[in-house]
Amino acid sequence: MKRDQASKAGDMEHQYECLSLGMAQPLRRKSSKREVILIKAASMFKDKGFAASSMRDLAETVGIEAASLYNHIKSKSEILQEIIFHAATECNVHLEEVDVEEKSSLKKIEEIIRFHVRMMLNRFEEYHVMTHEWIHLSEPHLTNFIGQRRSYVQRLEAIVEQGIKNKEMKPVVPYVAVLTILSAVRGLEFWHRSQKKYSPQQMEDNMVMHLITGLQA
Amino acid sequence: MKRDQASKAGDMEHQYECLSLGMAQPLRRKSSKREVILIKAASMFKDKGFAASSMRDLAETVGIEAASLYNHIKSKSEILQEIIFHAATECNVHLEEVDVEEKSSLKKIEEIIRFHVRMMLNRFEEYHVMTHEWIHLSEPHLTNFIGQRRSYVQRLEAIVEQGIKNKEMKPVVPYVAVLTILSAVRGLEFWHRSQKKYSPQQMEDNMVMHLITGLQA
DNA sequence: CCTACCGATCGGTAGG
DNA sequence: CCTACCGATCGGTAGG
Structure with a gap:
């Protein structure tokens, strides 16, 4: 699942990054794992602060191993x-x-x-x-x-x-x-x-x- | 240069810290190292947050080794x-x-x-x-x-x-x-x-x- | 997406 | 107040 097309800055990309709400978010085609990670991370950073949040904890709430997070985010x-x-x-x-x-x-x-x-x-x-x-x-x-x-x-x-x-x-x-x-x-x-x-x-x-x-x- | 007299809490100790540090801190009787630690910690916690502040960094700004902090504070x-x-x-x-x-x-x-x-x-x-x-x-x-x-x-x-x-x-x-x-x-x-x-x-x-x-x- | 694992750094203790 | 050091945990990588 490549996301390189994000660099094609020309398109509309209306959906481009709608991590918007941690709400229901119904219709969503490519609501990638990446978005889930960002939403869970926002919630965790709010609760414990950025520095006190570990990638291992984040991975757990997402339901994958820590190392796997790095397939969706760089750091x-x-x-x-x-x-x-x-x-x-x-x-x-x-x-x-x-x-x-x-x-x-x-x-x-x-x-x-x-x-x-x-x-x-x-x-x-x-x-x-x-x-x-x-x-x-x-x-x-x-x-x-x-x-x-x-x-x-x-x-x-x-x-x-x-x-x-x-x-x-x-x-x-x-x-x-x-x-x-x-x-x-x-x-x-x-x-x-x-x-x-x-x-x-x-x-x-x-x-x-x-x-x-x-x-x- | 021993500094053990810091435990003799009775004296004035006006001189107590003036040589090594440029800090002014004038009249202060028993302004123990503990107070210095707390003041430096408050400043560091404000700048970097509690979780991102390390005891080693704190010790350095105080001018002692990390282990020595524990003679003045419990944790x-x-x-x-x-x-x-x-x-x-x-x-x-x-x-x-x-x-x-x-x-x-x-x-x-x-x-x-x-x-x-x-x-x-x-x-x-x-x-x-x-x-x-x-x-x-x-x-x-x-x-x-x-x-x-x-x-x-x-x-x-x-x-x-x-x-x-x-x-x-x-x-x-x-x-x-x-x-x-x-x-x-x-x-x-x-x-x-x-x-x-x-x-x-x-x-x-x-x-x-x-x-x-x-x-x- | 996983297992295995790295070097760095953490808070804290032992013992003097 | 120091040296020496502990076990735990960190962010991140290699390789499949």
């Missing part, structure tokens, strides 16, 4: 890269969409908050790995990730700045507002670990309200 | 416990103080936010280890920590609930508000890693404003 490090940059790309794609919309800055920020809350609620494993385990990325990738993150933050800052200029938002330091928003969302990990007394919708709406009205002029 | 695990429960205790002590004050709920929450922001700014290493590495606590301690954290959150929820009852705060779900606040503060880790364009005071005031006005009735 432990590559698994981390795949998970993190997959999630990061989704964030960037979403921001691209929001950025070109004809909406108020406040509305844009609200949509971005809702996006992150939903990532945290529905794609917990990958998102958690991205936000907590990026430090274990190996070197060209670490620098790359930090750069992507910084530029993402700067683009959000620009939206906030615009909002201030338009008098939609109070005159905060945009950098602080963006950090506050992006980090607040991470608190939902405790909702995940709890008995879930509140619905995802309640969590989302309350968090959005708290963060948005704190910003409103 | 790697014990180091983590010390760091985390030390920070956790400070949070609990602070909450105790705030809780008995005769202030509005909103003011209490503000003080709690300021406390956490300052912990994040001034005691970054320990606080970061507590918030990010608690998952690596070994077993009676892990359950203990989770229990302490839950009860801490519940006490903050009670303050918010009181604030809603008093019409100081808008009717949010207290649980969500508390998660939002406690997590937002963690975003300051990126300020630490940045070039610090903004002062600690700016960070604190802006974050407090964002989170408090988002809560205000």
Whole structure:
């Protein structure tokens, strides 16, 4: 089962890497073992951290021997890269969409908050790995990730700045507002670990309200 | 050059470490090697995570052999416990103080936010280890920590609930508000890693404003 | 996809 | 506080 055609960058490859959710994932032709490995790895990295997760444990949850993992992935490090940059790309794609919309800055920020809350609620494993385990990325990738993150933050800052200029938002330091928003969302990990007394919708709406009205002029 | 007198815990020992290390550490009576180990460990655990930090690396930054660490600490695990429960205790002590004050709920929450922001700014290493590495606590301690954290959150929820009852705060779900606040503060880790364009005071005031006005009735 | 196995490194102990 | 060293486990490879 060769996967070399992945280098043919021309195709659509709509299916190209949909490790997306650890959910049901119904119709899937070539939902390769590779995807299963990535999904199980994301879950394991979230639970125990990257460094404390062993390839042997991962192999066991996948149902093969450790050595066999290397037929699907190049290294432990590559698994981390795949998970993190997959999630990061989704964030960037979403921001691209929001950025070109004809909406108020406040509305844009609200949509971005809702996006992150939903990532945290529905794609917990990958998102958690991205936000907590990026430090274990190996070197060209670490620098790359930090750069992507910084530029993402700067683009959000620009939206906030615009909002201030338009008098939609109070005159905060945009950098602080963006950090506050992006980090607040991470608190939902405790909702995940709890008995879930509140619905995802309640969590989302309350968090959005708290963060948005704190910003409103 | 024998250093056995380190066990004579009575003396002043102002000179105790100044020659070999460039470290300043001024007035400190019995600032035992143990403390040095804990401080260096906190910094290392923050940088690389608990699991990826080796006792050999830690020993090197302390300036002794790995085996010698065990004259001061029982195990790697014990180091983590010390760091985390030390920070956790400070949070609990602070909450105790705030809780008995005769202030509005909103003011209490503000003080709690300021406390956490300052912990994040001034005691970054320990606080970061507590918030990010608690998952690596070994077993009676892990359950203990989770229990302490839950009860801490519940006490903050009670303050918010009181604030809603008093019409100081808008009717949010207290649980969500508390998660939002406690997590937002963690975003300051990126300020630490940045070039610090903004002062600690700016960070604190802006974050407090964002989170408090988002809560205000 | 497996068996067999490598060198490196881990946390920790013995004994002085 | 050190030297010497233990058993366990790690990520990964060879070869089929």
